[in-house]
């Protein structure tokens with residue numbers, strides 16, 4: 125395995141159309157470290173860098189879904205035998221504990237799905253369970269592969285940054301998957317266990333028709349849903365939802381709640397300011413919110429919104445952000461207390477200076493690990509999740525455009 129001091133190019137995956145944003149983000153990251161590294165994109169959903177020994181943690185990037193330290197580029201594979209050269213490149217890595225074979229999530233690479241399965245089936249035997257790094261093969265085209273490994277700081281929780289979440293039949297909007305994914309990707313297992321517990325209280329700003337509220341109710345949480353629009357009748361029948369037709373920017377909770385979630389379509393700075401106010405007032409102890417980014421300069425918009433949240437990181441909270449797989453022209457942000465067990469509204473978590481969060485830095489402080497918490501009894505009877513197996517999380521072939529359940533309703 126190559127020591128980190130050796131410079132390698134990096135390859136990163138993002139949502140199609142967001143390459144300029146990831147490029148800008150990476151340039152800012154390298155610039156802040158005084159590293160002169162080229163960054164560009166010649167293919168949808170893929171961003172490449174020149175050789176660098178400075179490697180960002182995936183959790184430090186908002187617009188990247190996955191990151192590979194590239195140790196071999198094979199741009200002219202023969203169609204008759206791709207396995208021999210790819211296998212040799214993998215062998216050169218040394219032992220590896222898992223292997224993912226995937227293609228960028230784009231229209232052009234969709235037809236590669238069967239090829240990925242075939243390559244994966246031939247290469248999995250090389251995996252040696254243990255603590256060695258994760259290896260990856262990304263097929264950029266049918267005869268073009270990059271081979272490498274996850275960064276030492278850890279790769280994507282799900283290969284290609286694509287979780288397989290099943291759309292729950294009873295959920296009133298596809299948007300439900302955004303909050304589900306946010307809980308899986310932006311929270312650690314310990315945080316999910318401590319914060320998403322039955323009986324916890326939540327406010328959902330911009331709740332209608334109720335996709336996010338559904339995720340909270342599925343975890344047996346009590347939700348105040350704020351929206352002038354109609355909230356799904358099935359959710360209301362759960363007895364766990366109070367619907368208030370109020371303005372989310374004016375609403376004040378009568379007493380502190382465990383969770384604030386917010387999916388209102390508004391300017392990112394305005395939403396970030398609102399969330400910052402909720403924490404400053406001690407109205408909530410954790411939050412997940414969506415920032416809509418319909419503008420051209422999305423990285424800049426996020427950087428400005430982040431300014432509104434910066435004060436929280438010195439007050440016992442961690443701020444993490446990511447363009448999730450289920451996000452479109454938007455990103456999702458989580459604010460979680462460093463001590464998830466601290467009681468709500470006491471200010472206990474807020475007033476303690478955070479050396480940990482300073483050290484870890486924004487926007488995403490810690491790589492989430494561990495298995496997803498199974499939600500409590502969902503509204504209705506359908507299963508809410510098609511949780512990947514542990515093995516499936518770590519390895520296995522997956523086209524980055526793998527389907528994630530059928531959406532019957534629009535967001």
Ligand code: SAM
Nearest residue numbers: 297299330332333334335336351371372387388
């Ligand atoms: N999260 C919802 C779901 O999963 O079903 C979808 C929310 S939708 C993207 C945005 C919602 O925000 C709309 O229902 C809209 O009525 C609401 N909204 C926008 N501005 C609002 C405001 N100032 N106060 C309350 N709700 C607002």
